[in-house]
Amino acid sequence: MEEENNSTVSEFIFGGLATDLEIKLFFFAIFLAVYGATVLGNLLIVGIVAYEPLLHTPMYFLLGNLSFLDFCYSSITAPKMLLGFLLRTNTITYEGCISQIFFFHFIGGIKIFLLIIMAYDRYVAIFHPLRYMTIMNGTLCIGLLCASWVGGFVHSIVQVGIIIQLPFCGPNMLDNFYCDVPQVVKLSCTNTFVVELLMVSNSGLVTLMCFIVLLISYSILLAKLRAGSATEWSKAISTCVSHITVVTLIFGPCIYIYLRPFRTFSMDKAVSVLYTVITPVLNPFIYTLRNNDFKMALAKLMRKKPKLTP
Ligand SMILES: *[C@@H]1O[C@H](CO)[C@@H](O)[C@H](O)[C@H]1NC(C)=O
Secondary structure: OOOOOOOOOOEEEEOOOOOOHHHHHHHHHHHHHHHHHHHHHHHHHHHHHHHOHHHOOHHHHHHHHHHHHHHHHHHHHHHHHHHHHHOOOEEEEHHHHHHHHHHHHHHHHHHHHHHHHHHHHHHHHHHOHHHHHHHOOHHHHHHHHHHHHHHHHHHHHHHHHHHOOOOOOOOOEEOOOOOOHHHHHHHOOOOOHHHHHHHHHHHHHHHHHHHHHHHHHHHHHHHHHHHOOHHHHHHHHHHHHHHHHHHHHHHHHHHHHHOOOOOOOOOHHHHHHHHHHHHHHHHHHHHHHHOHHHHHHHHHHHHHOOOOOO
16 A cells, blocks of 8 residues: 555455455355365375275375375465455465465475376286285385475475566555465566466476376276276276376366466456365365275274264
């Protein structure tokens, strides 16, 4: 508001999802429930994977890691968004915005690399079933996971390194509920053409390439599975189908947002809600509802609890 012309922006204002008080309260209730389910569902999976010896295989360890990341991912944006529904104006400091961008891309990057590791894990399980446990040993799993964290970090630090150099000298209204790179870049008072080009190549093309690699991998896996006997492989097929569902849910919106940051569409906010809030809550359900091992582990966990009535 004051001395806008010369000073740099010290905070951003979120436009949020609604302005009407009743709609805001309605959204608050809905998204609180969704976020609660995200936290409970994902932490339940992490707990089950940790405590159930039946699930101590690379595939479930990777699923546990994905659930943990989903929990972190939605916790970067959801609490601030929920608070926004209760406040008249929802603001975030410049530093807060930059850290949100950093963690958002850090965790998002790890998730995408983790999906590739999960595809590789399924590849080994299907093409080398007998050597699966020796190939996907603890050292390799930990090594690949570390690589995905390093990859996510590099991706994110490059993104943030570009953004902190941009001058912000006035407009600070973000038409969203979190600091999304394309919109933050748009507020900068400089020609952002080169920056947007860098972003498209850092986020957009990398995501698109990973997505294509994953689609090809799973097509090869499904083709191999279809050639096998139907009953024997039905479990493997259902596992692959849930992986493909998750891959599509994560990549679709990501590619939609980052492959064309030069323009904004009216669908953008809906897509943002989809991949920051909805996708993380869906993953646990996609895996647990489709997976018999998980269902058994959960049933076992329930039975262990002391019963109140005999
Ligand atoms: C992540 O994977 C590693 C290595 O397989 C495993 O030791 C760890 O328990 C997993 N973490 C979670 C939260 O499942």
